[in-house]
Amino acid sequence: MIEVSGLTRTYGGFTAVDDVSFSCAPGRVTGFLGPNGAGKTTTMRIMVGLTPPSSGRVTIGGHLYRDIPNPGRHVGVLLDAGAQHAGRSGREILTIGARTMGLPDSRVDEMLAMVSLSDEEAGRRLRNYSLGMKQRLGIAHALLGDPEVLILDEPANGLDPAGIRWMRDLLKGYAHRGGTVLLSSHLLNEVELVADELILIGRGKIVAQGDKKSLGALDAQVSSLVTALDPAALVRGLEAEGYRVAPEGEGFRVNASTADVGRAALEHLIVLTDLRDGAAGLEDLFLELTADTQREVAPGAPAAPAAPAAPEGAHR
Template sequence: MIEVHALTKRYGDRTAVDALSFAVRPGRVTGFLGPNGAGKSTTMRLILGLDAPSEGAAWIGGRLYGDLRAPLCAVGSLLDAKGVHGGRSARAHLVALAAANGLPRRRVDEVLELVGLDPATAAKRTRGFSLGMGQRLGIASALLGDPEVLMLDEPVNGLDTEGIRWIRELMRGLAAEGRTVFLSSHLMSELELTAEHLVIIGRGRLLADTPMREFIDRHSRSGTLVRSPEAERLRAVLEEAGARVSADARGGWLAEGPSAEAIGGLARDHRLALSELTPLRSSLEEVYTEMVASATEFRGAGGERREREAAR
């Protein structure tokens, strides 16, 4: 379990993380979201003891990271997949980590197989690795100590469709074993399929700490996509019933207000044939984008870079 209490980090007159408090509980995948520059990377670094907080504290399993007797066996992390010596092979990198943490060498072979790095690839120097191969090595490093807590920052970067599906199933499987999984990603569609809970921050402050489905349902704009051969007559009937009707890019009408069941009843009562009646729900990306619009401190690709530079 990860516990964050009143965590604050200042860099001069700038506050990157502002009195942040939340808990990441075992047995589920928790997604960590926020716009560029929101403080996600800084928060993860603070939890892992890579930066010292200005105020507050973060605990892993009830202890500060620096007090853990065997950190790699308690928490596995991936913050930067490129943080590997380019002259070493993937196997040599993992063997060195295993030796430094008193882990058996057989564990290296286990995690290499788990992440899909075959012996020939594992023997290559990492400077020639693609981004996807580097991500797999980073995940292997995080899993090496068979930890109870996993913290991964953008783990699907560079992975192909098969690789993304693999990391999704791996994360959900580890959570099902009772482990704590904390996952940051900008790939909203994938996070919606993977995470059960969300922690969302903006400008270093907590915006939401909520179950995924509850968050989407609470902030969604309910609507129904409806089509009919008598489109204009259908629109008039819907508006008369109090629906907000607009043209949908997919064709037909987007009706907000009445439920799909109520619209079906209206069509029946007015003898209107329907060719489609589809209830719509906002995606995580749609709901999240609208929610954090006012909390976006840095727009464009430079936000995370500026956050990392401030952390140096």
């Protein structure tokens, strides 16, 4: 169990995390989503003691991270897959981790096999790893101590489609066995497939949280997207039936189900060229809920000043 209570982190006059509270339960995968600079990584760094909070606290299994004895045996962390000594081999990195945690060297071979790094790849220096290989090694390191909790920041970054599916199955299986997973990712479709709970953050504040069903209820109004050979006739016919019609893309959004739109078109002898459910998926919901937190720079305008950089961290 991860409990985040009133967490705030400021850098001078800039607030990176603003009174954030949420929990992650055992047996569940929690997706942590937000635009770049929203505060996800800062929140995760605070969780594992790499960045001190200005106020609030995070407990894992009822303890502050710093108070957990041999924390790698209880919390697996992947924040930056490249935050290891570039001159060490993958096997050396895992061996050092295993010995630090008091694990047998045989655990290293188990993890290398699990993440599909061959003996030849395990012997390469980290500087010669591709991004995907670094991610696999980082995942192996996070799972080395067989922890009850996983905290992962963009773990699928750099993985190929087969690797992403492998990651999805891995996390589902881990949660099914009672593990707690907090997963940050910009791959919204992948998060939608694997996450049981979703937390959306923008400019340091939580803008929505809950399971996919409850978040979907925030945009629960039935709607359809429709195009027709005669757009003007389509609008007249739908409005005659009492529906609201608004332009969207090459067609219209209607506040009615696809069945009702189809019946209205038949009633008014309108030929439809496209008709689909207009309900928002996770990507649409995410963009809608974080719309006022998206950072855009107009052409020719100076970029907004960057937030003060947090100290470099490493995954444990």
